[in-house]
Amino acid sequence: MKNIEFLRFLNLKGPNIWTYRSALEVWIDIGELEDFPSNTIPGFPDRLTTWLPSLIEHRCSYEERGGFVRRLHEGTWPGHILEHVTLELQNLAGLPGGFGKARETNVRGVYKVVVRARHETVTRAALYAARDLVMAAIEDRPYDLDATLSKLRRMVDRLCLGPSTACIVDAADERRIPTIRLSEGNLVQLGHGCKSRRIWTAESDQTSAIAEGISRDKDLTKSLLETCGVPVPEGRLVESPEDAWEAAQDIGLPVVVKPCDANHGRGVFIDLNTREEIETAYKVALEEGSGVLVERFVPGLEHRLLIVGGKLAAAARGEPIFIVGDGKSTVQDLLDELNRDPRRGLLEEHLLDPVLLEREPAAVLELQRQNLTTESVPAAGRRILLLRNGNVSSDITDLVHPSVAAAASLAARIVGLDIAGVDIVAEDISRPLQDQGGAIVEVNAGPGLLMHLKPSDGKPRPVGEAIIDNLFGPEENGRIPIVGVTGTHGKTTIARLIARIVHLSGKHVGLACGEGLYFGERQIERGNRANWDAAHRVLLNRAVEAAVFENGSAAILAEGLAYDRCLV
Template sequence: MTVFDDIRLLRVTFLRGPNLWTYRSALEVWLDLGVLEDWPSDKLPGFVDRLTTALPALAEHHCGVGEAGGFGQRLREGTWLGHVLEHVVIELLNLAGMPTGFGQTRSTSQRGVYRMVFRARDAVVARAALTQGHKLLMKLVNDQRPVDVAAAVKTVRDAIDDAYLGPSTAHIVACATERGIPHIRLNDGNLVQLGHGRRQHRIWTAETDRTSAIAEGIAGDKDLTKRLLAEVGVPVPEGQVAATPAEAWEAAEDIGLPVVVKPADGNHGRGVTLDLRTREQVEAAWVVADRHGSEVLVERHVPGDEHRLLVVAGRVVAAARGETAWVTGDGTHSVTALVDAQINTDPRRGETEDHPLARLKPADDGVILADLARQGLTPDDVPAAGRRVLIQRNGNVSIDCTDEVHPEVARVVELAVRTVGLDIAGVDLVAEDIGRPLAAQGGAIVEVNAGPGLLAHLKPAVGHPRAVGHAIVEHLFPKDAETADGRIPLVGIAGSVESTAVARLTAWLLQLAGHAVGLACRDGLFLGGRCIDALDATDSAVAQRLLVSREVDCAVFENGAATILDQGLAYDRCRIGVVTDLGGAETLARHDIHEPDQMPRVLRTQLDVVLADGAGVLNADDPAVAALAEFCDGSVVLYATDPPPLAAHRAAGGRALRHDGSTLWLCEGTAERPLRLHAPPALPAAVLLPAVAAAWAHGLSPALLAAGIDTFAAHAAA
């Protein structure tokens, strides 16, 4: 059998924003098939069978035929291996838990060299999937069996676990995305910016930039929280701080048995031991609690089940109930073995944030050890057949009970959160029945937590999932507010002729309108007319800094064709998209672009991302530029130095800007009026027309436009 050399990966580029291929981030790979150019899938003996046996779902992938199973048909008919690699990578991502539906492979002008691209939410994950898919494909091509698909998937999944957002943060971001709110990840963890510039808010898991540091400090001090709640009439268990095991027992005697011992500043239930009835139990529980906090509290034991209620912006939006975890002895296996067999096999239990329930490890958990000791057992003991052994009290908080919450319970919980001062909080309460008022059953609120986990509400063991992220997004971005989508006006300018000057004039005009304008162009990065970095800010990573700044309420970006091809745009959508010309093909040979007629496909990206309530601004003196109007979701403003290219557009009621050599004319349908300037503009039409058209499309008045043109020269020289 012929042994083929590996497909060569010539260049791998992460496109962080909208690009030639898609609105979203993607990984573009240039690859050389070498001799395999002459060996499509149907010419490699047994290859299709080996491939579909290793990855059975491949045969059902959609492809060019537009229906499920299309790729399987292409494999049998014969398709080139660059295309096959695309689908192998996508399938590995699917199997690893990051579904990916988009991919394309296109030939280049060089024989055997292809451009392959696939949707990539994260560069590290995408590269891991590419590496594993490449290795797997070459083994299948050369019949190097067996192939370890599971190991490849695990490598990709590990990359996802290391790089991707936690489930709570990811859920909030997904809810924001549904609302059209953009996001930017600000670190390698879960700090995420929703929205842009002055309209942004930041989240860190379930904390927001509206979460009070003082309130968070109060919530972290359980004793202080209880005192404040008691003062406003919220039922809480009486308790005392105990500095030693002996003091803990004294406190228990004062309060009355049974009691609970817990750390004063712990979280997630760590170090909490319930239903203590003897001095030995209390003192042992103090030692466990002391390992998890700076102080130890002894509290009255409240009978009932533990409940966790999520409060967002002063309103209960979800509730979950806990239940005890038990095992049943078989006379053969130890407690630890029974826990592994009867509890930890639950697929919802695991070590990552994706698992709503944690794996139980009796030997490592002081609270479990204490409960076992009260039953006369250790983790290594073997319970008699049929004996039920309590492993964890109320640890399994994963039964949705949102619809059962009594209005009076909700009122008390909301009062507790207002008293602490948190905008988002998880409230732990103990009650026998969440459907009855707490006072009637001796129930009590035991903790108020900042930064609560959301997983119990997103993936309950029993009951309906609750899309609590929508409540958090609504809290930050009310739907009826002007800032509902978190977006500031963005203007993107694409072209090769005078594009830097166009960007600078546009920014100046917007600044005169009262905006705090950010500008990213070849001259640098500017805030309010002040250069903060002289780097070439057509680089997307540099330009994106404008979107992070809380000072900016409007931004202008210069985007050359090379920016779109090398990196993608710095933003996902814009209000105004400008295309001045289709020049520059002669500088893009590395992208296999050699002719001007290849440029519309590249520059249309700037029009593709215009919002529906925005506008595209196009140079009608170039028919190929004007033809890009069909790709704009918003309205279109044309500009020209010659009236004929504007005639049809104006006849249809469209807006246009024309320059007759001495005067600028603002045209709406068949009506037009001159822009009255104090002196003839010194700027060439190639700069003046697109910038003024963009500012006019944004809503600037003729008087402001004229003032901006009159003063720009002095501003630029300053």
């Protein structure tokens, strides 16, 4: 019976005999397929490349585009094919990685297949899916590739780093700063031991809890900014729908009504002119936060300026969201068509949010203003406004006036944020705010970075590099001295002697060896700790100034190393 059987999995979590990156090594038995290379199975290469046309990009041993497809037609074995199909499924699911190897063992039909594994669970699932796909192509059976990719993409979204965190990690990697994921979420350590820093999406260990608390309180933020001379819209907290209307009259119509402590634009209503609109907006805004603000309406578009370490790193502009009638479709039909844009979705990887009326009361109010419901059929060519400040997506970094950038930087410093998303409403971001009545309307902690990484218009900005450069100086790499010891006999004794000598030099030393795990002169655990887990614990300890690791051959083969380079 022709089949591919998985015999053994090895999760190589660090540098290993195959690659400096984490990888998954699987031993497979192809059985009778050893006698059936790909060129002997009628139609197999064409069926496989029809399902996965992007395999044409795999260069393989020929080191040229189409190299792997050429190997398929010339004849290659299932282990090699499994390697390439697994990598391509991961690429299509949003988990890129080009490293793969397939090697024969001394047992006929048994192969070692090694593929890059950014996340073991996802790569293991991709291997199983690749086996099913390859067998379906061999046996000329149908295969639901869309369902497989959908499942893998959901896994990537659920289990892997989000795009904002990933861009910072990639920037650290470019500077050869080691990274360690600390949780199933987006908490990541950059560097080792006492030289390490931490990030959580676009927040760092320099982001204070006080600053984050201030940024969540919109009224307090505005008060502090106003005190320091930063232009903000006039307004105040209100306690009832009636009070909201009184505040609007005092400020002057039109006004903005928004929660005092919500985020992501939830419950924000702008350009309100009537008592009915203001009182309706108050009730919705109150549901989104613990209080409600009424502010002067500032004409113009909303701009998001990303401030990192007091400097402008990127800027994006929000555009109003419209739908256009065709004389046949209802408003709901047009909305559904708008949301079918592949850039729109609820996952973090999506650049634009879907417009869902149940989540956008401001859009419902805009429809009511235009005497429309979801069942209305707008005339052909009629533009219908849904949101006045929609998704922020167009890069305008090069257009920002220096005085506007300085005001945004000052706002971030006043709040106390090292990384801040400063929202500015202005008609022309290339002019000073005071010349046009523009204002800073919010200062946000943990700003999203995707709009700057994948703008719908304009060039991407290296925001990950800006954050890394703010955390580490030009000559810093987040590394502590590491000594690695391996060999046949005497490894433990040598490792302990080295650790003692380093300790006598005045450094706090972490040691993982065959006799236990040590921090300084204190033994934390007894027994053999010459393994990846113990070494990993040493590198996580922010008191450790130097590390000594014993590395046995069995641990290197089964787990890989916990570190990517050592001093000695």
